Amino acid sequence: MQKIFVPLFLIIVLAGCSNEIEIKEKPKEIVLVEEKIQLPSFDSIEKPILSLNNQIGFDSIYEEICWLDCSAEDRLNHQFNNQGQAQIGDVIRVKWDNMNPAPNKVEIKEYTNEFHQIGDTQIIADEQNGFYIEVTDTSYNKIYELIFIWEENEKSVGKSRLAFPLTN
DSSP states (O other): OHHHHHHHHHHHHHHHHOOOOOOOOOOOOOOOOOOOOOOOOGGGSOOOEEEETTEEOOSOEEEEEEESOOOSOOOOOOOOSSTTOOOTTOEEEEEOTTOSSOOSEEEEEEEOTTOOEEEEEEEEOTTOOEEEEEOOTTTSSEEEEEEEEEEETTEEEEEEEEEEEEOO
16 A cells, blocks of 8 residues: 555645646747739830820830849840931930839930940939930930839849930
8 A cells, every 4th residue: 555655645746846837839930021023024014105205206125134034234235227306405205104013223324326335324213203305415426225123122133124316
């Protein structure tokens, strides 16, 4: 009887010493979900609107530079057909508020007719959705390029270009 009593006594003593039940939970994992830009196909995005004196249609090109893989650099090198359409005092406007998804950034570059960049690349403010040039004698004999950039985590995931000449 003493053999049964000792283990039973130990069980009662041990159970009485600890009334608290300790439950250990695994720490919850925090998963950060990054919002990704879902770019549709390049051909499904509306093109920016280019106009000369509010008349749509002007010698220009609009093309894809890179889409979903923007690891390689690309340079403008295009022959334009109808040069000399704009005259001094004319206004050339570009609007891109119709593009969906909207580009995160738009850059402007000026080139000589031999495709050498003039000056620094200008970046258009985020809140702008258009750009215009009033044609002057200093804006002639240049090619203008607007680069539309879609970014994800500060990395380009899509680029397109609109380019047009101003030559007399």
